[in-house]
Amino acid sequence: MAEIGRSAPVVEIVGRSSSLFTRVTTLFAETLGLSWRLKPLADMTVLDADAFAGNPALKIPVLRIDGEGLFGTENICRALARQAAERQRIEVVWSEDLPNHLSRNGQELVWHCMAAQVQLVMGTVIGGLPAESPFFVKTRVGMEASLRWLDSNVDRIIRALPAGRDASLFEITLFCLIEHLAFRPTVPVRDYQRLGDFAVAFGASDAARATAFRFDQ
Numbered sequence: 001m002a003e004i005g006r007s008a009p010v011v012e013i014v015g016r017s018s019s020l021f022t023r024v025t026t027l028f029a030e031t032l033g034l035s036w037r038l039k040p041l042a043d044m045t046v047l048d049a050d051a052f053a054g055n056p057a058l059k060i061p062v063l064r065i066d067g068e069g070l071f072g073t074e075n076i077c078r079a080l081a082r083q084a085a086e087r088q089r090i091e092v093v094w095s096e097d098l099p100n101h102l103s104r105n106g107q108e109l110v111w112h113c114m115a116a117q118v119q120l121v122m123g124t125v126i127g128g129l130p131a132e133s134p135f136f137v138k139t140r141v142g143m144e145a146s147l148r149w150l151d152s153n154v155d156r157i158i159r160a161l162p163a164g165r166d167a168s169l170f171e172i173t174l175f176c177l178i179e180h181l182a183f184r185p186t187v188p189v190r191d192y193q194r195l196g197d198f199a200v201a202f203g204a205s206d207a208a209r210a211t212a213f214r215f216d217q
């Protein structure tokens, strides 16, 4: 990847440094050389949309941009990429650029596992609901099968990504998922050798280190 310079204007993301979806956006911003700051949401359990920067779904992250809140991680990443592209040419690989059904399935399963991880954390860890409930058992079974699938296919998917990219949504979402499973364990990850290798290699970048999960916000 080419060296990307750092921008002057600061991008504000409402979220938490412990949040899986927030990390995708901060890692995106960092990778694309944008100066960003996190406006922490103090309590994920509040029911007031104002606390979530106006997001009625009560979800983070939200990007504050043009005097408005932009909801949804992929929307935010695209807005960040547009901002970065105003300064220099960048190559980002989005879902529509994935070259085959294998890689499109891979992106779908990453998004699925991310949503499942949020359900497990919000339900069993923060909500204190029983982990043996059939709802959470099915969530874990589906997630583990998806992780096995990703472990078997990650190398082929990454090999098929366009060369010369500055970033890909697939790699950034997958990396954040694998790291979050280690940070907030819900299903065991030690058996996924290829995913582990990918996360170690991807996590060596300055951008990954600068956005590490933390419990303090």
Ligand SMILES: N[C@@H](CCC(=O)N[C@@H](CS)C(=O)NCC(=O)O)C(=O)O
Residues within 6 Å of the ligand: 019, 020, 021, 022, 044, 058, 059, 060, 061, 071, 072, 073, 074, 115, 118, 122
């Ligand atoms: N579709 C949303 C999902 C975001 C999401 O699930 N965020 C989690 C934090 S990682 C959240 O807000 N959880 C609070 C909750 O589910 O109540 C997006 O793409 O941003």
